[in-house]
Structures are given as structure tokens and as C-alpha cells.
Amino acid sequence: MKAAVLVKNSSANDSFEIREIEKPKAEEGQVLIKVEAFGLNFADIMARQGIYQDCPPLPAVIGYDVVGEVVEIGLGVDNVQVGDRVTAMTRFGAYAEYAITDYRACAKITEAYPIGKATALTTQYCTAYYCLEEMLNLYPGDKVLIHAAAGGVGTALVQLAKHKGCEIFGTAGSAEKLEYLRELGVDHPINYRSSDFEQEVRKLAGDGGLDAVFDPVGGDSVKKGLRLLGSGGRIVLFGASSMTGTNVFGKISAGLGFGFYHPAEFMMASKSMIGVNMLRIADNRPMVLKRCLEKVVQLVEDGVLDPTEAKVFPIEELAEAHEFLEGRKSIGKVSVKW
Numbered sequence: 001m002k003a004a005v006l007v008k009n010s011s012a013n014d015s016f017e018i019r020e021i022e023k024p025k026a027e028e029g030q031v032l033i034k035v036e037a038f039g040l041n042f043a044d045i046m047a048r049q050g051i052y053q054d055c056p057p058l059p060a061v062i063g064y065d066v067v068g069e070v071v072e073i074g075l076g077v078d079n080v081q082v083g084d085r086v087t088a089m090t091r092f093g094a095y096a097e098y099a100i101t102d103y104r105a106c107a108k109i110t111e112a113y114p115i116g117k118a119t120a121l122t123t124q125y126c127t128a129y130y131c132l133e134e135m136l137n138l139y140p141g142d143k144v145l146i147h148a149a150a151g152g153v154g155t156a157l158v159q160l161a162k163h164k165g166c167e168i169f170g171t172a173g174s175a176e177k178l179e180y181l182r183e184l185g186v187d188h189p190i191n192y193r194s195s196d197f198e199q200e201v202r203k204l205a206g207d208g209g210l211d212a213v214f215d216p217v218g219g220d221s222v223k224k225g226l227r228l229l230g231s232g233g234r235i236v237l238f239g240a241s242s243m244t245g246t247n248v249f250g251k252i253s254a255g256l257g258f259g260f261y262h263p264a265e266f267m268m269a270s271k272s273m274i275g276v277n278m279l280r281i282a283d284n285r286p287m288v289l290k291r292c293l294e295k296v297v298q299l300v301e302d303g304v305l306d307p308t309e310a311k312v313f314p315i316e317e318l319a320e321a322h323e324f325l326e327g328r329k330s331i332g333k334v335s336v337k338w
Contacts, residue, residue: 002338003096004318007059009050012322016095018315021061024093024100025072031080031088031103032072037312037337038094039065039119041152042216042239045326054279056092063094064279066101067109067118067335077103084108087297089122089282089289095318097338104290105282107297116309117300120152120333125305126292127278128156131214131236132164134292135274140165142211145201145228147221149186150177152333153238155308157214158184163304166211169204171197173328180308180331198224209233222258231270238276308332 001023004016026032040063046052047062055062070084080086080103088106090099109118131153132138144161148154149170161168162185170186172178173193181189190200201210209230215221216239225235266272282289299305310332313321318336325334 001097003061004315004336005059005095006048006055006062009048009058012048012319012326015048015322016318017059019059021096023098026074026077026100028075029077029103030074030100031070031077031086031106033066033068033086033088033099033101033106034071035066035094035097035099035338036068036085037066037115037119037335038063038099039067039116039123039152040321040325040334040336041065041123042325045322048322061093061095063090063092063096063099065089065119065122065124066094066099067115068099070106071098073103079103080106080108085111085113087118087121087293089126089278089293091279091282095336102282102286104286105293107293109297114309115312115337116333116335117307119335120156120307120309121296121300122293123278124152124333125156125296125307126289127238127276128153128160129292129296129299130278130281130288131238131274131276132157132160133295134288135236135276136212136234138164138166138212142166143169143205143208143230145169145171145197145210145213145225146186147171147192147197147213147215147217147225149184149189150180150331151216152307152310153216154214155184155332156305158186159305163299169201169210177331197221198228201228212236214238218258220258226271226273229269229271234272234274236274236276238278310334312337 005019047055086106090101144166146157150172168186169188170181171192178189213225213235310330312335
């Protein structure tokens with residue numbers, strides 16, 4: 001089978017080669033999927049740049065989410081059958097014509113469901129669901145700040161928070177994205193490029209502070225987010241996009257920008273910091289991932305969740321797809337079709 005193999009840490013144009021590799025086989029508890037398309041995530045950008053610790057040694061086939069047809073199942077698989085169209089999270093290996101995954105990381109979808117929406121349901125929408133529904137309890141009127149709110153996870157977080165009746169503050173970096181956030185129902189869209197989001201939130205939120213912050217950016221936005229929390233507030237960290245697209249000194253600066261903390265600080269202020277890595281959840285708590293994915297698909301069917309399809313690139317334009325996501329040009333999910 002063909003696969004887009006990450007062969008070196010470089011620019012999008014120089015990092016991948018289309019190679020013939022061995023097609024995997026479904027063993028016990030596994031599902032083999034003929035990949036219709038795979039999705040891109042910021043972790044892919046970080047893996048390409050050599051700053052993602054979980055990336056396998058090169059050469060490697062990366063990628064976390066696929067949509068396609070089940071062509072083989074192993075013993076013990078009872079949630080999908082051969083011939084089903086599914087969305088699935090993979091433990092890497094998505095950038096290929098066939099991908100293997102644990103049966104608990106896939107769910108059946110309709111034939112007509114669009115590619116870009118389908119690829120968003122696993123990594124991005126499961127991440128959002130886990131962050132907001134499994135890690136927190138939010139209530140009507142709670143004040144919530146969502147960074148990168150126009151991205152895939154951000155869109156999901158906005159939809160989930162809106163469903164809860166929260167007051168939403170969302171950051172984005174362009175007028176187009178701010179308009180998109182208004183259409184999603186974000187109460188307070190904030191352009192982080194033209195203003196300091198901390199100052200803007202303080203003016204809008206008042207003295208009580210925020211109930212929750214969702215941060216995939218990292219760097220000094222973490223310190224600002226912590227300062228914005230009120231008593232009982234929680235910040236959920238699930239990414240570090242501030243470390244992409246910079247030189248080594250910029251990466252060091254972004255890393256230091258997270259800050260250094262002592263547990264007593266959180267106890268005295270009655271604040272919480274929560275870290276989320278869905279790869280760890282998939283590896284060590286697969287039934288949690290299964291539960292999240294089933295809930296996400298149900299919420300899609302109920303009309304609560306509706307992923308936004310940013311753009312679907314052909315495999316020949318994989319480099320352009322990476323540049324599109326890395327350049328923060330996307331609104332919604334970026335996918336690549338075989």
C-alpha cells in the first residue's frame with residue numbers, strides 16, 4: 001500500500017515521501033480500514049518539525065484520524081462490521097491507504113457524511129468532549145474562554161459550551177475568523193493579534209473572573225489564563241501551538257512562557273490546572289475514548305454538534321495542507337483525500 005512517510009524534520013515540501021509499505025492486518029480487537037481520507041492536527045505539524053515527543057522514530061507514518069471503509073476485523077470486535085463506513089482515531093499510521101486501529105477507537109457513520117466533518121469527530125471532537133464533559137462540570141451562565149476557537153477543537157468546545165448555556169469568550173486571529181465565531185454563537189469574539197486578550201476579557205467579564213479556560217496554545221497564554229480565573233476556576237491545557245513555526249530560541253521562549261508553579265498556589269487560590277493528552281487516554285483508558293466517541297456521534301445525530309469542514313486536499317497537495325494548517329489559515333477541519 002502507499003503511505004505518506006515522514007522522512008525528515010523539515011519544511012512541509014521536504015518532509016514527506018510517498019512510499020510503498022506493508023499493509024497491516026487486523027489482529028484481536030483491531031479494525032483495518034481502507035482510508036478514504038485522513039485529518040490533520042497541530043500535533044502533525046509539531047511531529048514534522050521534530051518537537052512532538054510522542055512521534056515515532058523516523059521514517060514514520062503519522063496521523064491520528066481517518067474516515068473510510070472497514071475491510072477486516074479481528075476477534076472480539078462487535079461494534080462495526082466489514083463494509084461499514086467509519087470514523088476512527090489511529091495510534092499514528094493515518095497517512096496511508098490502509099490504517100489499523102483498536103475497535104474502541106472507531107464508530108460507524110453514514111455514507112453521506114462529509115469527509116471533513118467525519119475526520120473531525122475523533123481526535124478533535126473527542127478531545128473537546130473529554131476536556132469539557134469529562135474533566136469539568138459547567139453550568140448555565142458560567143464564563144468560559146476558548147483559545148483558537150475557530151479551529152477544529154475550538155469549534156467543538158464552542159458548540160458544547162453553548163449547549164451548556166455558558167457565556168463564551170473566544171480568541172481568533174482574523175476578521176474572517178471573528179465573524180465565524182459570531183455565527184457559532186460566541187458572545188465575545190476577541191482578536192488576539194490586535195489586542196491583549198487578558199485585558200479584553202477583564203473588561204468584559206467583570207470582577208468575578210472566569211470559570212474555565214481551554215488552552216491549546218501554551219506559552220504565556222497559560223499565565224494570563226490563570227490570572228483570569230475566578231475562585232473555583234479551571235484551566236485545561238491540551239496543546240502547545242505557540243511552539244510551532246518559530247526558531248529554536250522562540251521554542252525555548254514559548255516553553256518558558258508556560259511558567260513555573262507550586263501546588264500551594266492552586267490550593268490557596270482555589271484554582272485548578274488540568275492537562276489533557278488524548279493519545280494517553282487512547283493508550284491507557286480505551287473505554288474512556290470509546291465512551292467519548294459514542295457520545296460525540298450521538299450529539300452529532302441529535303444536532304448539538306456540527307463540525308466545520310475547512311478544506312479537503314488531494315494527497316498530492318499534502319505539503320499545501322500542512323502549510324494551510326500551520327499558517328493558521330483554516331477555519332474548521334483540514335483533511336487529505338487519497
